[in-house]
Amino acid sequence: MQMDPATENRVARWLDERLPMSGVISFFSKKTVPRHKHSFWYYFGGLTLFFFIIQVVTGILLALYYKPSPEQAYESVQRIVDEVPYGWLVRSIHSWTANLMIGSLFIHMFSAFLMKAYRKPRELMWISGLLLLFLVLGFCFTGYLLPWDTIAYFATLIGTEVPRTVPIVGDWGVSLLKGGEEIGAETLSRMYAIHITILPLITLVIVGFHLLMNQVFGSSVPMGVEEKMPPLPFFPNFLYRDLIAWTVGFTCLIALATLIPWGLGEKADPLASAPIGIKPEWYFLPLYQTLRMTPASVFGLNGELMVNGLVGIASVLWLCIPFLDRNSSKEKESKLFTVLGVVLICYLVVTIVLAYTT
Amino acid sequence: MRNSHDTSGSTIQARRDFLGKLLGAWSVLVVAPIAKVVLDYVTPLKGPDTSKETIRVASVEDLAPNTAKVFKVNKEPVIVVHTQSGQYKAFSARCTHLGCIVKYNTEEGPPHFSCNCHGSQFDINGKNFDGPAPRPLNPFRVMLKDSSIFVSKT
Numbered sequence: 001m002q003m004d005p006a007t008e009n010r011v012a013r014w015l016d017e018r019l020p021m022s023g024v025i026s027f028f029s030k031k032t033v034p035r036h037k038h039s040f041w042y043y044f045g046g047l048t049l050f051f052f053i054i055q056v057v058t059g060i061l062l063a064l065y066y067k068p069s070p071e072q073a074y075e076s077v078q079r080i081v082d083e084v085p086y087g088w089l090v091r092s093i094h095s096w097t098a099n100l101m102i103g104s105l106f107i108h109m110f111s112a113f114l115m116k117a118y119r120k121p122r123e124l125m126w127i128s129g130l131l132l133l134f135l136v137l138g139f140c141f142t143g144y145l146l147p148w149d150t151i152a153y154f155a156t157l158i159g160t161e162v163p164r165t166v167p168i169v170g171d172w173g174v175s176l177l178k179g180g181e182e183i184g185a186e187t188l189s190r191m192y193a194i195h196i197t198i199l200p201l202i203t204l205v206i207v208g209f210h211l212l213m214n215q216v217f218g219s220s221v222p223m224g225v226e227e228k229m230p231p232l233p234f235f236p237n238f239l240y241r242d243l244i245a246w247t248v249g250f251t252c253l254i255a256l257a258t259l260i261p262w263g264l265g266e267k268a269d270p271l272a273s274a275p276i277g278i279k280p281e282w283y284f285l286p287l288y289q290t291l292r293m294t295p296a297s298v299f300g301l302n303g304e305l306m307v308n309g310l311v312g313i314a315s316v317l318w319l320c321i322p323f324l325d326r327n328s329s330k331e332k333e334s335k336l337f338t339v340l341g342v343v344l345i346c347y348l349v350v351t352i353v354l355a356y357t358t
Numbered sequence: 359m360r361n362s363h364d365t366s367g368s369t370i371q372a373r374r375d376f377l378g379k380l381l382g383a384w385s386v387l388v389v390a391p392i393a394k395v396v397l398d399y400v401t402p403l404k405g406p407d408t409s410k411e412t413i414r415v416a417s418v419e420d421l422a423p424n425t426a427k428v429f430k431v432n433k434e435p436v437i438v439v440h441t442q443s444g445q446y447k448a449f450s451a452r453c454t455h456l457g458c459i460v461k462y463n464t465e466e467g468p469p470h471f472s473c474n475c476h477g478s479q480f481d482i483n484g485k486n487f488d489g490p491a492p493r494p495l496n497p498f499r500v501m502l503k504d505s506s507i508f509v510s511k512t
Contacts, residue, residue, distance in 0.1 A: 154458060158475055161456040172401070180402045182433055271428040271435050271451075273461035274474040292476050296455075296492045303490055304455065 027215070032231035033238040034221045041111035042219050043245040044104050050246045051101035052207070054253070055139075058094040059196065066146065068192040070185050073148035074267040081264060088261055095262035096253055098140050102283045104249070105133055113321070113341045117220035120329040123322035125213040128206050130319050135203045140281065142195040145188060153268035155280050156191070157183050165305040183270065223331055282352055287311060289351040412510035418502065421446075424469065426462030431509050435459055436498050438507060441482060442469065446502065448509050449484045449495035460495065471495065 003011070016022055033042060065084055067076040080087035109129060112118060118126035145156040160183070163173040179186025221227060232238050280288050287307075294303040317324065327334035415429040415438060426439040428451045437451040439462055449471070451459045458475035466472075470487075471480040478489030485494045501508040 154475065157458060158456040175402050176400060178402070186402060271430060271459065273428075273451075273459045276474050278474055288476075291456075291490060294490060296486065296490050302492055304492065 029233075029235055031215055031218065031234035033219055033234055034227055034231050035229040036221060036225045036227050038111075038115060038222055038225060041107070041115065043242065044108035044111060045214075046242040047245050047249050048101055048104045048108055049207070049211075050249060051097050051104060051253075052136075052203075054097045054250075055094065055101065056200070058090050058097065061090050062094055063196060066192075068146070068188050070148060070188060070268075073146060073188060074264075077147045077149075077264055089257060092257035092262040093253060096256045098143065099281070099283075100249065100253055100256075102136060102140065105136055106283075109133060110341060110345055112220075114338060115220065115222040116325070116328040116334065116337070117222075118322040118328070119220070119223075119325070119331070120322070122213070122217055122220055125210060125217065126322050127319060128210040128213065131206050132203065132210060134315075135199055135206065137283065139195060139199050139203075140283065142191040142199065144281070145183075145191045146195065147264055148188065148268050149265035150268050150272070150275060151265050151278060153183060153270065154274045154278055156187065158280070159284075160187070162308060165302060165308050223328070223333065279355060285355040286348050286351040289355040292355070410511055412501070412508050414506050415509050416507050418505050418507060421507065424464060428459060429509070431498065432511075434511075436509055437462065437471065437495075438500065438509060439469075439482070446500040446507060447482070447484075448498035448500045449480075450498065452496075453478050453491055454486065454493045454495060455489070455491040 033039070062080065065076055065080050065087070067073060077091070080091055082088075084090075112126065112129065141156075141159055144159075145152050160174055160177045163177070164170045166173060175181065177187070177190065178184075179190045232241075279285065290307050290311075291304060294307050296303050298306050321337070322329070325334050325337045328337065411432060413429075413431045415431065415436070416427065418440075421427060421438065421440040423440050423444060424442045426437050428435050428437050430436075435451040436448050437460060438446065438448045440446055453460050453473040453475065455473065455476055455478050458473050460471040460473045460478075460480065463470050463472040463479075469482055471482075471484070472478070473489065473491065476490050478486060478491035480486050480491065480495050483494075484497055486492070497512050499510050499512050501510075
């Protein structure tokens with residue numbers, strides 16, 4: 001049944017008197033998206049958000065059956081996969097989406113970097129975006145242990161040992177992550193709590209901030225790029241285009257989740273040696289390969305401490321890029337930072353390939 | 359007569375500054391104990407120290423020459439080896455690099471310990487000789503008594 005226009009107006013007025021949203025709607029309706037030869041890269045921000053929404057929905061569904069204890073975790077995941085209707089699909093989608101979300105996030109980050117989208121006044125957008133990347137890596141790390149299979153166990157064992165090299169607070173940090181001296185029931189509870197409560201809450205706040213910044217400042221147009229056409233209204237024009245990107249992303253996801261269902265290995269045995277050729281997921285491979293290539297001692301320094309220290313320093317520098325790249329903020333060319341970005345991308349790709357092939 | 363509530367602009371500002379500082383101090387006083395409580399809460403509990411206890415891990419028949427097994431000794435995985443020459447040795451099975459469980463490797467070269475995670479290698483005495491491991495495996499003491507193997511921390 002269709003409402004007649006007079007009634008519709010009355011309802012709208014009634015609602016507006018009690019929930020005055022017209023200002024907010026008008027603020028959001030002004031959003032536009034620039035059109036130029038690099039506009040394609042804008043879709044990856046929305047695609048990442050789309051994957052995040054899928055993670056929230058499938059995560060809630062998995063939590064209905066999952067039991068976070070070493071005695072029951074593996075069996076509960078097995079039950080989800082084997083017995084719960086479409087459980088295998090929900091789990092497979094959750095695992096594959098994590099990978100696609102990181103892929104999309106990396107593309108979004110590097111495209112923003114190479115288009116110098118971090119330059120004034122979008123410094124806080126860059127910082128919040130990078131914090132979201134760290135949070136997503138945190139999601140992946142904490143979620144990885146939950147199935148309690150062999151690879152999950154060893155990945156967490158190695159990952160939780162990494163902070164140990166940090167002077168003074170290293171040991172405390174490791175025991176805080178593990179909930180004790182070994183990977184066990186306390187570790188699983190902690191990882192689960194962080195994965196389903198702490199990280200989602202922080203992420204929601206930062207995603208909200210990131211989107212608000214995007215609303216206020218709009219998408220950045222790269223320096224020297226000519227806008228040949230007027231900007232596209234976000235509602236509904238760009239949103240329709242976004243929906244096409246989401247549909248493509250969703251199709252790829254469903255194809256992967258159904259044709260290559262995410263597996264479940266053997267149940268973790270804390271006394272067994274790690275399987276030969278054990279490797280972390282692709283997004284942690286650059287760190288894994290760098291650790292593998294670094295000798296135990298470099299110029300008398302602990303090699304692992306050095307790698308972790310360098311990664312920490314590099315992360316802080318990457319976070320501070322908008323303040324380091326002074327030229328871009330003055331709308332001047334900054335080739336050095338473009339080269340830096342390309343070198344970093346090459347390093348990540350080469351270490352990932354090396355880790356898979358050697 | 360001057361009203362006791364009359365105050366000049368500078369007095370109001372001074373009062374606001376003072377109240378601002380008071381609020382800051384109050385926040386610290388409130389936040390600090392809460393932070394302490396939260397930190398204490400999330401710091402794992404320490405159980406009784408049983409690390410010095412001697413534990414029976416197996417009988418001698420369980421470990422043929424040139425084989426090794428990993429046992430849990432006071433929460434620590436310990437690899438006990440019965441060497442080709444008939445000696446018994448025990449080390450923490452945690453690789454000193456990032457904590458993976460090492461295995462007794464008799465397939466490549468003389469018997470040694472290797473870690474599948476990042477390729478660290480340790481000789482039969484636990485000394486690191488290849489890969490990123492920064493130090494030898496932590497040794498444990500092995501004792502044989504009444505056909506049983508006992509292990510304790512050195």
